[in-house]
Amino acid sequence: MRTVLRRIAAMIPTLLGVIVLIFLITRVLPGDPARTLAGENAADSVVDKLREDMGLNKPLWQQFFDYCAGLFQGDLGFAWHTGRPVAEDFATRFPATVELALAALLIGILIGIPLGILGAMYRGRLADHVARVVALVGASMPLFWLGLLVISLFYGTLGWAPAPIGRIDDSMNPPTTITGLYVIDSILTGDMAALGSVLAHLFWPAMVLSVGAIAIISRMTRSAMLEVLGQDYIRTAQAKGMGPGKVIGGHALKNAAPSIVTIVGLELGQLLGGAVITETIFSWPGVGNYVVQSINATDYAPVQAMTLLAAVIYLVVNLLVDVSQGIFDPKVRNA
Amino acid sequence: MKKMYRAAAVVASFALALSIAGCAPNANSNSGSNGGDTGDSSAASQSLTLAYSEGGKTLNPAEANDGTSDTLVLAAYDQLVTYGTKEQDGKRVSDTATIVPMIASEWSVDDTNTVYTFTIREDITFHSGKTLTKTDVVRSFQHIADSSSASFLYGMAGISTVEEGEGNTVIITLTAPNHLFLQILPMYSFSMLDMDEVEKNGGAEWLSTNTAGSGPYIINSWDPATEAKLTRNEDYWGDEPQIDTINMKFIGDASNRLQLLKKDSVDVALEIAPKDLQGLDGTNGITVDSRPSNKILFFAMNNNVAPFDNEKVRQAITYAIPYDKLLTDVMKGEASPMRSSVASSTPGFTDAGNNATYDLDKAKQLLAEAGYADGFTFDFTLGSGFSDWNDDAVLIQAELAKIGVTMNIQNMARAQFLEALAGKNVQAYISRWTSFVNDPGYHLGLLMTDNGTSNYMNYHNAEVNELWAAAATEPDADKRSEMYGKMQEIINTESPWAYLYEYNIAVAHSDDIAGYTSYPDGLIRFFQLSITE
Numbered sequence: 004m005r006t007v008l009r010r011i012a013a014m015i016p017t018l019l020g021v022i023v024l025i026f027l028i029t030r031v032l033p034g035d036p037a038r039t040l041a042g043e044n045a046a047d048s049v050v051d052k053l054r055e056d057m058g059l060n061k062p063l064w065q066q067f068f069d070y071c072a073g074l075f076q077g078d079l080g081f082a083w084h085t086g087r088p089v090a091e092d093f094a095t096r097f098p099a100t101v102e103l104a105l106a107a108l109l110i111g112i113l114i115g116i117p118l119g120i121l122g123a124m125y126r127g128r129l130a131d132h133v134a135r136v137v138a139l140v141g142a143s144m145p146l147f148w149l150g151l152l153v154i155s156l157f158y159g160t161l162g163w164a165p166a167p168i169g170r171i172d173d174s175m176n177p178p179t180t181i182t183g184l185y186v187i188d189s190i191l192t193g194d195m196a197a198l199g200s201v202l203a204h205l206f207w208p209a210m211v212l213s214v215g216a217i218a219i220i221s222r223m224t225r226s227a228m229l230e231v232l233g234q235d236y237i238r239t240a241q242a243k244g245m246g247p248g249k250v251i252g253g254h255a256l257k258n259a260a261p262s263i264v265t266i267v268g269l270e271l272g273q274l275l276g277g278a279v280i281t282e283t284i285f286s287w288p289g290v291g292n293y294v295v296q297s298i299n300a301t302d303y304a305p306v307q308a309m310t311l312l313a314a315v316i317y318l319v320v321n322l323l324v325d326v327s328q329g330i331f332d333p334k335v336r337n338a
Numbered sequence: 339m340k341k342m343y344r345a346a347a348v349v350a351s352f353a354l355a356l357s358i359a360g361c362a363p364n365a366n367s368n369s370g371s372n373g374g375d376t377g378d379s380s381a382a383s384q385s386l387t388l389a390y391s392e393g394g395k396t397l398n399p400a401e402a403n404d405g406t407s408d409t410l411v412l413a414a415y416d417q418l419v420t421y422g423t424k425e426q427d428g429k430r431v432s433d434t435a436t437i438v439p440m441i442a443s444e445w446s447v448d449d450t451n452t453v454y455t456f457t458i459r460e461d462i463t464f465h466s467g468k469t470l471t472k473t474d475v476v477r478s479f480q481h482i483a484d485s486s487s488a489s490f491l492y493g494m495a496g497i498s499t500v501e502e503g504e505g506n507t508v509i510i511t512l513t514a515p516n517h518l519f520l521q522i523l524p525m526y527s528f529s530m531l532d533m534d535e536v537e538k539n540g541g542a543e544w545l546s547t548n549t550a551g552s553g554p555y556i557i558n559s560w561d562p563a564t565e566a567k568l569t570r571n572e573d574y575w576g577d578e579p580q581i582d583t584i585n586m587k588f589i590g591d592a593s594n595r596l597q598l599l600k601k602d603s604v605d606v607a608l609e610i611a612p613k614d615l616q617g618l619d620g621t622n623g624i625t626v627d628s629r630p631s632n633k634i635l636f637f638a639m640n641n642n643v644a645p646f647d648n649e650k651v652r653q654a655i656t657y658a659i660p661y662d663k664l665l666t667d668v669m670k671g672e673a674s675p676m677r678s679s680v681a682s683s684t685p686g687f688t689d690a691g692n693n694a695t696y697d698l699d700k701a702k703q704l705l706a707e708a709g710y711a712d713g714f715t716f717d718f719t720l721g722s723g724f725s726d727w728n729d730d731a732v733l734i735q736a737e738l739a740k741i742g743v744t745m746n747i748q749n750m751a752r753a754q755f756l757e758a759l760a761g762k763n764v765q766a767y768i769s770r771w772t773s774f775v776n777d778p779g780y781h782l783g784l785l786m787t788d789n790g791t792s793n794y795m796n797y798h799n800a801e802v803n804e805l806w807a808a809a810a811t812e813p814d815a816d817k818r819s820e821m822y823g824k825m826q827e828i829i830n831t832e833s834p835w836a837y838l839y840e841y842n843i844a845v846a847h848s849d850d851i852a853g854y855t856s857y858p859d860g861l862i863r864f865f866q867l868s869i870t871e
Contacts, residue, residue, distance in 0.1 A: 034753025046791040288563040
């Protein structure tokens with residue numbers, strides 16, 4: 004418990020560093036937000052007025068002070084390109100990204116881990132080669148191309164996928180908001196009509212997004228398993244006449260679990276960030292899409308907020324991964 | 339022991355979630371049937387789904403300046419007066435030179451051409467149910483004058499004071515006679531607002547996500563990330579809009595907008611790339627309505643920076659542009675030649691003085707006369723975001739190489755590009771322009787005079803400045819037109835720009851949609867549309 008608290012305390016300087024850095028980096032970026040917002044047809048008077056509204060005429064230190072003061076009050080700033088507070092925009096968009104990333108991670112785990120185990124068990128045989136090719140293709144596939152291909156084939160030609168707009172059918176009301184994750188909300192409210200539509204909409208972008216995760220998880224699982232499978236206790240277990248299922252599931256997988264959990268945790272952070280392209284292609288109303296638009300509009304506040312959020316998520320996931328190591332390995336528990 | 343606690347916590351939190359869920363109503367309670375609101379069942383109702391590329395930034399009429407925001411504003415608000423329409427080549431187009439009544443049923447102007455008296459209709463109610471009065475009109479003008487964006491237009495219209503007159507009239511006094519005044523009033527920025535409603539909700543800030551208009555449609559929901567839903571204003575004072583629900587979908591990817599249209603998931607798709615429009619017309623019940631617009635693209639040369647401070651050099655460049663290739667290879671026919679500094683659809687357009695055709699010999703000769711027989715090297719700044727600009731630049735670069743001129747293309751992100759332009763030091767660049775006010779005075783004033791805020795290439799000609807100032811206060815339309823013609827002739831000769839092309843505005847829609855009318859601003863007015871069966 005004390006370890007966990009110490010770890011949380013150690014996050015504070017990291018976060019402060021992130022805040023200062025990202026503030027400076029966004030300010031150093033070329034491009035005047037007021038000019039971009041006003042567009043090329045705008046007069047200088049318009050741009051000046053906007054700059055004043057946006058607080059860009061203040062000295063840098065004061066802008067930084069205002070920003071920090073806002074942060075402590077939970078104010079993430081104002082998104083000029085949408086005309087709403089960033090926190091409000093995040094509240095509507097973040098659950099969509101989380102849902103997409105979790106779905107992709109789930110697919111990554113369900114396919115990646117068995118694939119990795121197969122590869123390790125049948126090392127150098129056909130199954131291993133197939134798993135390797137799948138991972139190679141998954142790791143090298145450009146997401147935007149795969150996304151367009153999936154839409155063109157499964158929506159355009161075959162008609163299996165729903166129209167790639169949004170998270171639910173147009174004719175359907177979104178499920179009553181409880182968590183903001185449509186799948187969970189529709190299950191909790193018993194809204195089966197919505198659930199079907201939500202899953203249909205979630206499935207395709209999640210599949211596309213998961214290809215990278217499948218590749219990495221399967222490769223890491225394979226190497227972790229291989230390392231474990233070469234250990235003496237596996238040979239002992241086999242020598243005692245234990246069946247291959249029990250050896251793999253009971254001994255090998257349990258000992259390989261810490262490395263697998265680590266990579267899965269890191270992959271979640273990747274997915275949250277990597278959703279950008281998938282979200283754009285599938286018109287998925289998440290933060291990825293939003294942050295891209297913010298960057299194009301040189302809109303500081305959403306970019307800063309997203310970076311901060313990403314840093315927090317990364318730190319929290321890291322912490323959870325480290326803590327979870329204790330569950331598998333008693334040696335780590337009291338370290 | 340620890341494990342027990344953990345299990346208990348999990349059970350408790352799950353139970354909590356379930357109990358919350360128990361209270362929450364189910365959004366689609368008639369499971370099985372679709373609980374939607376499109377109302378397909380009633381045959382009389384018509385609904386339309388349109389795919390836009392962007393979701394818009396604000397609903398505040400005085401601050402809007404992107405296509406989606408402007409479209410939403412035009413749906414929800416009325417203006418004092420509006421543009422007429424006419425039939426041209428079998429298609430309905432706007433007639434911006436003719437101003438027709440809207441909220442003002444009639445108006446008159448005094449002998450000095452500076453005092454306008456507008457009579458306000460008395461049968462107009464806002465969406466809130468309140469009757470629109472002359473007080474609302476006066477206060478709406480104040481809102482515009484106070485805004486960041488539209489206050490600029492307010493100044494351009496030359497408005498001095500806006501006051502309530504006798505009876506149901508509003509009197510607008512101008513600082514000087516200004517023919518742009520009536521042309522600016524129909525713009526979305528000059529929407530009339532229910533200022534009581536605005537004040538009740540805390541002021542102008544509220545307007546960025548809410549509306550207080552009297553327009554033909556009511557915006558039920560708007561999320562810039564996904565969609566906007568509009569329904570017909572059943573109490574609309576004017577002609578009843580035909581379509582009762584409008585869904586605007588915001589789809590960033592152009593190829594997806596096309597897919598959705600082909601699969602009949604949307605009825606109208608905007609901003610489709612020229613290459614994708616080829617072969618689309620007539621297939622799958624899709625009509626491509628592609629029309630010339632006054633959106634222009636030009637190659638600007640900085641008159642303050644060598645060697646473009648030499649008129650002959652600039653002229654040489656205009657002879658080295660592969661005009662036909664730009665139209666056919668880059669724009670696939672979705673553009674038309676540009677022959678003057680104003681678009682050809684602008685009243686008073688003339689291509690006098692413009693002799694530029696693709697002629698490399700002539701270009702070489704001009705370069706030799708200018709003392710650059712061996713050519714020169716210059717920096718060209720390419721702003722990101724538009725694929726046609728990129729293709730144009732590469733084609734022009736290749737042609738210039740043939741006359742010994744080396745064009746170094748420097749790519750810049752759009753935000754950076756706009757900032758660089760404002761510095762007025764960019765040697766050469768490509769940029770586009772749309773004059774929402776379809777008038778040469780507006781257009782040339784901003785782009786070609788010394789005071790023009792968008793004269794980023796430092797074009798300076800004293801005679802052009804004088805002509806512009808004189809035309810601005812000239813009440814006689816013919817005399818004015820003559821002055822604008824003379825200005826264009828001078829500019830065409832001195833070539834601060836090489837004219838690239840005039841964009842078409844293409845709207846791809848299913849065959850059964852009628853009533854689409856094109857405007858210089860390129861915006862769709864939903865109330866004009868209908869679905870034919």
